[in-house]
Each structure stands twice: as C-alpha cells, then as structure tokens.
Amino acid sequence: MKRIGVLTSGGDAPGMNAAIRAVVRKAIYHDIEVYGIKYGYQGLMEGNIEKMEIGSVGDIIHRGGTIIYSARSEEFKTDAGQEKGIEQLKKFGIEGLIIIGGDGSFRGAQKLTEKGYPCIGIPGTIDNDIAGTDFTIGFDTALNTIIEAIDKVRDTATSHKRTYIIEVMGRDAGDLALWAGLADGAESILIPEVKDEFDEVIERLKRGHERGKKHSIIVLAEGVGSGFDYGKRIEETSDLETRVTVLGYIQRGGSPTASDRVLASRLGGYAVDLLRKGEAGRMVGIQNNKLVNHDILEILAQPHTIDKDMYQLSKELSI
Template identity: 60%
Template sequence: MKKIAVLTSGGDAPGMNAAIRAVVRKAAYHGIEVVGINHGYEGFINGSIEPLDLGSVGGIIQRGGTKLYSARCLKFKEDAVQEQGIAKMREANVEGLVVIGGDGSYRGAMALVKKGFPVVGVPGTIDNDVPGTEYTIGFDTALNTVVESIDKIRDTATSHENSFIVEVMGRDAGDIALWAGLAAGAETVLIPEEEYNLDEIIARLERGATRSKKHSIIIVAEGVMAGSELAKLIKDKAGIETRVSVLGHIQRGGSPTARDRVLASRFGAHAVELLMEGKSGRAVGIRNHQLIDYDMTEAFEKHHESDVGLYTLMKELSI
C-alpha cells in the first residue's frame, strides 16, 4: 500500500493519540503516506481528511483524548452512505483504513470490509469490553483515575464517618468497577455481569458497624443502576444514610499511563503491518502479553465476560 487512513470512533480513550502516532510513524518508516480522518465515520463519508506526517504527530503521545476528534454517525449504517465514504477515500487514493474504537466502531469497519475496502481495527475504549483482547487502550488510565478518586473519597469518608457510593462508568461491562474495587479495597462492588443482593450489601454495612467500622465504600457500575438509586434502596430498607459520588467523564480524560502508551504503540504499529500484509477485517489484540490479530466480527458477535475469579477474590478480601 502507498496510502492509508486512520480514524477514531466512539467514546474517546486515553492512549488513542499514542495509537495514531504509532500508525503514522510505522507507516512512514515503510514509506507509506498517512492521512487522518476527522470526526470518525462522519468525516469518512464527508472526506474530511488531513495529511499526517512525523511532525504532525509529534508531542501527542502524552495527550489524552484524540487528535482526530470523535463523533457518532448513525447514518453510517446505510449502504448508500458507506458507498459514499468509500468513494471519497478512493478519490483521495486511500487504499486502507485503521479504525480505533470499540465494538460499535468495528461494526462500521466490517461494513466497509464487506464492500471490499480494507480495514484493520484497534481496540480503544476505557470499558475494556472488546471480546478477543485482554486489554483495550484507555482502560489502565481510567482505572488509575478511578482508584485515585476513591482513595480521596475514602479520606473524607473516614473523617466524617460516612459510607460512600461511588458510581463509575460501565454500561454493559464492569471491569472498571471490579478492578477499581479490588485495588481500592472497596467493601462492595456491583457490576452488570453479576446479580447483586441488596440484603447482602446491607449486611456488609451492618457487620462493619458491629466491629466499629466507621465508613464503607460501595462501587456501582452505571449499567447496574445509578448511585442515587442504590442509596435510596439502602435508606428505604435499612435506614442507613450514604453519600453518593458520580465520577462521570473525568474517567475518560487525562494523560495516558505508561502501560496505555506502550499498548497503543504496539497496537497501532501492528495494524499497519497487517494492512501491509494484505489482511483486512482483522482486529488487533493482546493475549498473554503477546500481540495477536483475529476476525473482527468476534468483537461484536461475542459478549464480554467479567473475571469471575477476580470478583470472588474481591468479595473474600472485603469480608
């Protein structure tokens, strides 16, 4: 290939810029020209592209968010709109595409693949919910942001002898809540993949009180329920007051951790290698610390599964 494009789609994640940088520099090393597509698939269908060279991706490896911006494009599901985008790319002599995003982004990518346009996917989402890979770009940074926030909340909880409910992101996947709960020593964690028992939550709070424990931290993934809803359930059933903190979009921002920068760099470079080998419809991933590639459809045809062993360990350690 002589010219490829890269875009970011869906929710932004720390490390996306590191992946963009890796795509551009790996391609440049092999004499391949790269253009960036602004605003995801919206830019793809409108031909909103900009040249990317060594200089234009300098100084972005440490920046959160995405240099290429991101936007959701519902009309991209239409065949005619997809064809329009492919035509725009061919007019610009673009021969292949790297898509950085989650399972929704991969669905759009596969639609292009079925129409004969080469695409390779790179998993970028803080939720860590792309099947086929153990980790996604942005998860480690978001996890560290949540743990740091919980540590600070615990200081206040201790000072005022209050129990806190911390609501974190995770609509369909509970990895952020689960990993943060274990790392921050939370007493209870609620995730979408596991049924919760309100009586058990209350029993933990009451058991702590009997041994003179002055505070507790409960982490709930947004896909289970809102933190305020859980607080009301506990108050109505047991008369126990709790404070609620919703971390929100702070979890998506910030400079990526070293782990995310390295992961993104490996993913971006490998995506270019796959396009150079003539592969398409593949997704980059990591398993047992080794880079892999697999059929992109696996990322949205299979369901994310939580680590049951980790969930059990969290409950055992929070006795």
C-alpha cells in the first residue's frame, strides 16, 4: 500500500490532532503517501482532499479539535453517497483509509471495507462509549475539564447552603459523569445505564443536610434528562435551594492531556501498521495498556457498559 487517506468524523475530541500526526508521520516513515480528507465523509464525497507532508502536522500535537475538520453526513449512509466517496478515492489513487471517530464513523468505515477499500478505525470520542477499548481518545481530557469545573463550583458551593447539579455530556453513556462524580466526591451520580431512584437521591441530600453538610454536588449525564428539570424537582420535593450548571461544549475543547496525546499517538501508529499488513475492517484500541484490534462489526454489535463496581463504590462513599 503506497497511498492512504485519513479523516475525522462526527464530534471532535481532544487528541484527534495527535492521532492525525501519528498517522501521517508513521506512514511517511514507511514511504507511504498520506492524503487528508477534510470535513469527514462529506468532504470525501466532495473530493475535499489534500496531500499531507511531515510539516502538515507540525506543532499540532497540543491542539484540541481536528485540523482536517469534521462533519456529519446523512448522504454517506446511502449506497449512492458511498459510491461518490469511492469515486474520489479512485481519483486520488487512495488505497486505504484510517477513520478517527465514534460508532457512526465506524459504520461508514465498514461499508467502505465491504466495497473493497480497507479501513482501520481509531476510537475518538469524549464519551468513552466504544466497546473493545478501555479508553477512547478525548475521554481523559474531557474528564479533567469537568473535574476542574466542579472544583470551581464547589468553591462557590462552600459559601452558600445549596445543592448544585452539574450536567455533563453523555447522551447514551455515563462514563464522564461516573468518573467525574467519583473523582469529585459527588453525593449522587445520575447516568443513563442505571436507574437511580429519585427518593434515594433526596434521602442522601437530607442525610447530609442533617449532619451539618453545607452543600451537595450532583453530577447528571445529559441522557438522564435536563439538569434544570431535575433541580426544580429537588426544590419542590425537599425545599433545598438548588443551582444548575450545564457544561455543554466546553467539555469537547482544550489542549489534550498527556494521557490522550500518548494514547492517540500509539493508536495512530498502530493503525498504519495494520494497513501495511493488509488488515481491513478493524478497530484499534487499548486494553490493560496493550494495543489491540477487533473486527469493527463485532465492536458495533456490542453494547456499551459501565463499571458497575465503580458505580457501587460511588454510592458507598456518598453516605
């Protein structure tokens, strides 16, 4: 294989640039040309493709976002859209692709693989909701952003006798909320994977209030519902004054942590190695600090799960 492409798709995640850098430089080291496909699958269909050199990825390892941009594309989910993309791959002589993104991105990668264009997927999403890997690129950075925000909210919380709800990202996955809540000593952690009874939440808040606790922190994943609705319900039920902070897209930005930079670099280099060996339709990941790869179809068929022991520990520590 002498010419490959790289694209980022779906939501951006800190560390994607480090992965792009690793792909480009590892490929060039092995005399493989690399083409950057801008704006994901939409850019692929439109032929928004440029050759990348060593200097193209200089001074980007510390930057958040993605220098080749990202986009979502409904059209590429169709056979006609995929054929448009394949025509562009033929035009540029691209023999294989490395796709950085989440499960939606991997579905596109699998379709291209089935149509004769080998693809390797790299998991890049702050939600950490991809099976087959302990961590996804961007999760650690987003987690630290949340922890920093909660620490600052706690400073204000100590000055007022209030309950504070922190709404974080996680429409279908609660890893960010669970890890941040445990790291910051939250009284309650509300995630989509576990039904936490509202009465239990109120009981924990009242128990803390009765023993003289001045404030309480609740971390809520967006998939559970609106933080404002939950806060209103708490006030109506318990008479505890409640404030809500929605962190929103601040969680997706920022310079990646050392952990994310190293993870992205390792996965990017490994993805190139797999293409060089003739592998296709695989996703790279890390498990027990070892690089692994799995069949994309098998990964897509596996539901996301949380660490139930960690969730139970968070409840035991919030007595």
